[in-house]
Amino acid sequence: MQRQEIVISGSGGQGVVLGGIIVAEAAAIYEDRFATHNQSYGPEARGGASKSEVIISDGAIHFPEVENPDILVALTQEAVDKFAGTVKPDGILITDTMVKKLPAKGEYKTYVLPIRATAEEVRGQIVTNMVTLGALVVITKIVGLEALKQAVLARIPKGTEAINMQALEAGMKIAEKEL
Amino acid sequence: MSKREVRLMQGNEACAEAALYAGVKFFAGYPITPATEIMEILSRKLPQVGGVFLQMEDEISSMAAVIGASIGGLKSLTATSGPGFTLKQENIGYAAMVEIPCVIVDVQRGGPSTGLPTLPAQMDVMQARWGTHGDHPIVVLCPSTVYEYYTLTVQAVNFAEMLRTPVIVLSDAIVGHLREKVVLPELGELKIVNRKMTTVAPKDFLPYKADEDGVPPFVNYGTGYRYHITSNNHDEGGFPATNNHQIADSLLRRLHDKVEKRRSEIVITEEIMTEDADVIIFAYGCTARSAYSAVEEARKKGMKVGLIKALTLWPFPFEVLLKYSKQAKHVIVPEMNLGQLAGEVERTLKDCPVKVTRLNRIDGRMITPEQIVSTISEVI
Amino acid sequence: MATHVSEYLRLDKMPHIWCPGCGTGIILGAVVRAIAKLGYKRDDVVVVTGIGCSSRTNAIIDFNTFQTTHGRALSFATGFKMARPEMKVIVITGDGDGSGIGGNHLIHTARRNIDITTILVNNGIYGMTGGQYSPLTPRGCIASTAATGTMEPCFDMCELVKAAGATYVARGTAYHATMLEQLIAKALEHHGFSFVEGIAQCPIGFGRRNNQKTPVDMLNWQKDHAITIAAAAKASPEELAGKFLIGEFVNKEAPEFSDVYWEASRKAQQKVKEAR
Missing domain, CATH: 3.40.50.920 (Rossmann fold)
Known part of the structure; x- marks a missing residue:
């Protein structure tokens, strides 16, 4: 696969940074490809705008920044407003049903999913990233499900495996409905 | 089977891990973005290996403590960013003058002054060279990948110990915060250099009498060799020679020559x-x-x-x-x-x-x- | 065991750099005699200094010695002490070095309570640079940068380091040299951060500008204005006017920093071992 650029953005507390790291690790370690991860977040530890940039490629990755993502996951209105305009014409936007003002229909494909509501149903805001990852792999197949699961299990605290897997699968389910 | 570990690693994490690989046993620092991860990691790991981690009251004292620990015989390192790098400069000059090995990591951010604390820049290139006053030798290494950040940190410690001079690792907010795939070297895979120790008896020991390579052998305090260190211009015995033009000239030229003599080893492109x-x-x-x-x-x-x-x-x-x-x-x-x-x-x-x-x-x-x-x- | 002071000196590095009548040598003498009396091995002692007249002390004493940058001796010493916890670390500093440019390090080193003995030679002036007022120059005194007298109040260093958490604090003078030696000996034997202020005369930088014409005048001033803590307790406010206290202000036990650190390190190492 050639270079694929993914941006996951939301607000602090949704686990956006960790979610991005897990995707990158799934590709780099469990699928033996190349991957980079970059993050930015506001000075507030919680509630500020938060962004993960992931690049996955079969070759070495030199320029590590994402200017026009192939895939944008935007979980908040702020994230949609800020980044939807950067998505590549043949790209994908995944956003949340709670985002009220969607951008004017671009050339890219848009999926509106109840990610945040599903997270709340499973456990709360803290598993938003797991629901997101589940939906992301189903829609984009950016990494394999097995690699993703291994990467998740390697990163999460012991004793939280069941709940995280449950959230991941819930995310897959809401995405499968849209395909 | 290779025992090499494959990890998705952040640049600053690679730096901290590399410091441990190189045998660094002392870190003193002060929190500053975008370098803080290095000290956070070492605050956990150094005590686990019997090393010392100190969070000092400021950037100046961090640099001083690092040199003090190196005088005590430990491989020592600190990490900072632009504003802190500026504050460290006087003591970096001290380390150059008294020939005490130490490594300073500067994770560059936008300047001047407070500037762009979270954003990258490459504005400290000249500060790294000429930040401290006076003609002094310096070695500055600059990684562009997480793996290079690892290997160059090991090299920096090696060069510092080999040359008895401060060495700077000049990274930036991009390389510092980027996570990428690295295949970590196994123990023993990268060369580790320790400072050259004296072989002469205490009565014949002159702390600043250099060998052919321009580098004086070191000896630890408390082992029967009592000697003086001063950043005043000094003679081979280590004592002030503040009005001796000939010694002033030969000391400074030797400090530069010892680096130039190893040029082919140090200059990496x-x-x-x-x-x-x-x-x-x-x-x-x-x-x-x-x-x-x-x-x-x-x-x-x-x-x-x-x-x-x-x-x-x-x-x-x-x-x-x-x-x-x-x-x-x-x-x-x-x-x-x-x-x-x-x-x-x-x-x-x-x-x-x-x-x-x-x-x-x-x-x-x-x-x-x-x-x-x-x-x-x-x-x- | 060496008993004579000269055995602790680098006699081949004489003459020293101090002006005739300077009090720094008397304070240094008290330090060396205290060490001699305690019987420390020269190899086990490290003396760290900064910049200034008092910081030139360690070039002429036969221990492990290093002179650092202005004001930073305590930070260098902290790094050294953590690297070599078995060694006796002494810092000799001055009023400019220790209370001015290095004041921040002094209060933080006191706060940490690391086992370092600090001797602050207080001659109330920047001597080496020619007599500028320091943070310890009493208000109203003449200096080369205070032609009509300093306008700033001065620190009481013993009160300052006490407030910062030092576990041994004392003050002596060059005139009361025997008492000073005893205070320094107690400071050296104290486990934790210890601080001794030694009031010293600077006839050239301070005395000749401030109506104390000779070194003897200055020593007499110390004699007349110092009062022991014990005597002060019984004295009337009139008797105490213009006087300064000498003696031991603080002598208490508290966890020493490197002990705390190495205990935590030992536990961390144990945990790693168990995890394997």
Whole structure:
């Protein structure tokens, strides 16, 4: 696969940074490809705008920044407003049903999913990233499900495996409905 | 089976792990973005290996404690960013003058002053060279990838111990915070250098009498060798010689010579797709990543472009540039500053038929491959 | 065991750099005699200094010695002490070095309670640079940068380091040299951060500008204005006017920093071992 650029953005507390790291690790370690991860977040530890940039490629990755993502996951209105305009014409936007003002229909494909509501149903805001990852792999197949699961299990605290897997699968389910 | 561990690692984490690999047993520092991860990691790991981690009251005392611990015989390192690097400078000069090994990691951010605390820049290139007053030797290494951040941190510790001089690892907010895949070297895979110790008896020991290589052997306090260290101009015995012109001259020349003598070992560069290049991009740090992508892009378009990546910034790697002075028609120097290293490139090539073009960006964003490709198109 | 002071000196590095009548040598003498009396091995002692007249002390004493940058001796010493916890670390500093440019390090080193003994030679002036007022120059005194007298109040260093958490604090003078030696000996034997201020005369930088014409005048001033803590307790406010206290202000036990650190390190190492 050639270079694929993914941006996951939301607000602090949704686990956006960790979610991005897990995707990158799934590709780099469990699928033996190349991957980079970059993050930015506001000075507030919680509630500020938060962004993960992931690049996955079969070759070495030199320029590590994402200017026009192939895939944008935007979980908040702020994230949609800020980044939807950067998505590549043949790209994908995944956003949340709670985002009220969607951008004017671009050339890219848009999926509106109840990610945040599903997270709340499973456990709360803290598993938003797991629901997101589940939906992301189903829609984009950016990494394999097995690699993703291994990467998740390697990163999460012991004793939280069941709940995280449950959230991941819930995310897959809401995405499968849209395909 | 290789025991090499594969990890998705953040740059600053690689730096901290590499310090431990190199045998660093002492860190003192002060919190500063975007370098803080290094101290956070070492605050956990150094106590686990019987090393010392100190969070000091300020940047100045951090540098002082690092030198004090190195006088105590421990491999020592600190990490900071622009404003803190400035505060450390006086004591970096002290380390150079009294020949005490130490490593300073500067994760560059936008300046001057508080500037852009979370955003990358390459504005400390000249501060790294000339930040402390007086003519002093310095070695500055500059990683562009997480793996290089690891290996160059090990090298920095090695060079510091080998030369008994401060060595600077000049990274930046991009390389510091980027996570990428690294295959970690196994124990024993990378060479580890320890400082040279004296072999003479206490009565014959002169702490600043250098060997052929210009480096005086070290000895620990408390072992029967009582001696004096002062950053005043000093004689071979280590005592002040503040009015002795001859000693002042020979001491300072030796400090420079010991680095120059090891030049071939210290100066590290990489030449990428340069064999037939008409245009050479001379780049370092995170900008070398953009340059690499730009070269790939330009090659696809049929342009003969290559990259020289400088991993050592000081001593300045003029040799590699001169090697291409007849072959290349253009050298482009992209930097996230207003031309700090371009001046050195121009100085190196001033008598050669090569046109040097600067490409500068200072807004806290990386130079993009597109910017470099478009500069290539303009100069051709 | 060496008993004579000269055995602790680097006699070949004489003459020293101090002006005739300077009090720094008397304070240094008290330090060396205290060490001699305690019987410390020269190899086990490290003396760290900064910049200034008092910081030139360690070039002429035969221990492990290093002179650092202005004001930073305590930070260098902290790094050294953590690297070599078995060694006896002494810092000799001055009023400019220790209370001015290095004041921040002094209060933080006191706060940490690391086992370092600090001797602050207080001559109330920047001597080496020619007599500028320091943070310890009493208000109203003449200095080369205070032609009509300093306008700033001065620190009481013993009160300052006490407030910062030092576990041994004392003050002596060059005139009361025997008492000073005893205070320094107690400071050296104290486990934790210990601080002794030694009031010293600077006839050239301070005395000749401030109506104390000779070194003897200055020593007499110390004799007349110092009062022991015990005597002060019984004295009337009139008797105490213009006087300064000498003696031991603080002598208490508290966890020493490197003990705390190495205990935590030992536990961390144990945990790693168990995890394997």
